[in-house]
Structure formats: structure tokens, C-alpha cells
Amino acid sequence: MRIMLLNSSGSPNNLMGRVIAVANQKGGVGKTTTAINLAASFAAAEVNTLLVDCDPQSNATSGLGFVKNPDRGSSYHLLMGAATAEEALLTTELEQLWLIPAHKNLIGANIELVDAEGREYRMRDALAPLRERFQFIVLDCPPALDLLTLNALVAADAVLIPMQGEYFALEGVSELLDTIERIRAGLNPELGIEGVVLTMFDERTNLAQQVMTELKNYFGEKLCRTTVPRNIRLAEAPSHGKAALVYDPRSKGAESYIRLAKEIIERQPSAVIAQPSAETSPAKTQVGEAVQEIPAAVPEMDKTA
Numbered sequence: 001m002r003i004m005l006l007n008s009s010g011s012p013n014n015l016m017g018r019v020i021a022v023a024n025q026k027g028g029v030g031k032t033t034t035a036i037n038l039a040a041s042f043a044a045a046e047v048n049t050l051l052v053d054c055d056p057q058s059n060a061t062s063g064l065g066f067v068k069n070p071d072r073g074s075s076y077h078l079l080m081g082a083a084t085a086e087e088a089l090l091t092t093e094l095e096q097l098w099l100i101p102a103h104k105n106l107i108g109a110n111i112e113l114v115d116a117e118g119r120e121y122r123m124r125d126a127l128a129p130l131r132e133r134f135q136f137i138v139l140d141c142p143p144a145l146d147l148l149t150l151n152a153l154v155a156a157d158a159v160l161i162p163m164q165g166e167y168f169a170l171e172g173v174s175e176l177l178d179t180i181e182r183i184r185a186g187l188n189p190e191l192g193i194e195g196v197v198l199t200m201f202d203e204r205t206n207l208a209q210q211v212m213t214e215l216k217n218y219f220g221e222k223l224c225r226t227t228v229p230r231n232i233r234l235a236e237a238p239s240h241g242k243a244a245l246v247y248d249p250r251s252k253g254a255e256s257y258i259r260l261a262k263e264i265i266e267r268q269p270s271a272v273i274a275q276p277s278a279e280t281s282p283a284k285t286q287v288g289e290a291v292q293e294i295p296a297a298v299p300e301m302d303k304t305a
């Protein structure tokens, strides 16, 4: 399977990386699950991808199987200017996925940087040298509109907002949208909204359908077509230190993130997705089919998965 990202001159793999911040100041809405599994799905589509853990909780770091280590180069070191992004890169079990980990010492950066010059630009400047090397850089933000999230939003080209498909889904999101507007007015005029993705979504209920209609009216085309169902495999995978598509590639959760990655790749203006052609290049396929190419880690499919 191969996805070719071409720039306007048609040469592959020299597209400037797209930096996507996964943000919502509401806790537990699926930011980290989305960041890990979207990044893994980009990588499975043979697109060089970097996941940056910007949250002191370090759930994206542990979710990919890395143990806590305050001395290892991390997003804290990037913000403090104590390591380059290159020095903090970790390889993962997926060939085209890299991680810049976090550690709980990152919480201190909020305070340590308070009077620092250019404190909002630290992450952007640190990641700049890597933008040509990765087609996607995914930033997992903490559940707060603090200096850490601000750094991620200033570094980003666009924000992906995970929202739980519940009755009060829109409550609180206006604060995030106001923050995005303020950042656009000053620190990062180019910041866009990549999309709004419904997580832990049970499409069978009337309530979920009502919430979906309400969000569609509010966000229009920004509401992703792909929704992520509530799926036990997505919740289990991080405790095994694996992305869902490694832990159980045939689970509904893994499949939904592969579809989301495909939807986002297709939205990129400069992305050219190689069409599958059985005769000439059997290795090329679209990312939505990637799941069929990855050997199932679990032979029997769990009916609940």
C-alpha cells in the first residue's frame, strides 16, 4: 500500500509537512486516542508521520508503549530549548511513525516560560526543521487552554477537534473557537480548522443523530464524515502500548481511524492520492483498504469490537 503526496511541481515526498493539533480543552473527549490512531493510520498509509505529545499526562507516550523517563529528550526539552526536535525523536513499532514523547515535568514549562521571550513560538520554532521530513505532524494537546496548547496551536496549520457525540457537545467549544480566533488575529494568522470529529459515537441512538444534525448545522463541511464509534479495542490498545491498528486492525475503532486518515489526506489541497491499479502497481492502494493489508493480531474477531 502506498499513498503518494505530491506537491504542485509533482515531485513526491517534498511536500511541507502538515501540522495538525488535536485540541479540545474538555477532558476525556478522545484527543489522545485520536492523535495516536490518526498518526498511526497516516503511517500505515506509508506517509512519514510524527506524533508529538504536548500533554504532561503523557498518555500518547505511554499509549505507544514508552515508559516514563524524565531524562529522555521530550517536548519539555523542546520548549525549554534544551534539545532539538531531531534529538528527541523516537522510532516506534510502525516503520513510518515517530514520536516526540512527553513527561510530567512538562507541567513546569507553563510556569518556567511565563516571562520568556517568544514563549508562544517555542514549539513552532522547534518543529520547523522537521516539516520537510514528515508529511504529517500530529500534536496531542492537554485538556486546557494553557501555554502548552497555545504553543501547539501556534505551531499548527490546523486544529482537529474531537467531540463526544453527547447532548452538551457544543458546550465549551465556543471557548476553543474564540481562542482559535484570537490566535488567528495575532500569533498564527494561517491557523485553520482541519475538522471536528465525533468520538465515542453511537449512531444508533436518536440522541446521537440529533447531536450530529446540530453539529452539522454549526460546523458545515468542517464536521468530518467519519465518526468514531465507542469501541473497547480503542480503550484497550494503549494499555498494550499499541495503536489500535496494530493491536486489532480489524476492530471497528481501528477501521474508523483509518477512514478518518483517508478523509483528511483527501482534504489536503496538494495531496495526490495514487489510485489503486491492479495491473500496474498492485502495491498501491487507498488508505481505507490498508486495514486489509495488515495481518490481524487477533485471529478471532471480537463481536463487540
Ligand SMILES: Nc1ncnc2c1ncn2[C@@H]1O[C@H](COP(=O)(O)OP(=O)(O)OP(=O)(O)O)[C@@H](O)[C@H]1O
Residues within 6 Å of the ligand: 026, 027, 028, 029, 030, 031, 032, 033, 034, 055, 057, 059, 141, 142, 143, 199, 200, 201, 228, 229, 230, 231, 232, 234, 235, 236, 253
Ligand atoms: N472511541 C472510543 N471508544 C471507547 N473508548 C474510548 C474511545 N475514545 C476514547 N476512549 C477512552 O476514553 C478515555 C478518554 O480518552 P482520551 O484519553 O483519548 O481522551 P483525551 O481527550 O485525550 O483525555 P484528556 O483530556 O485527559 O487528555 C480513555 O480511557 C480512552 O481509552
Ligand SMILES: [Mg+2]
Residues within 6 Å of the ligand: 031, 032, 033, 055, 057, 059, 141, 142
Ligand atoms: Mg489526552
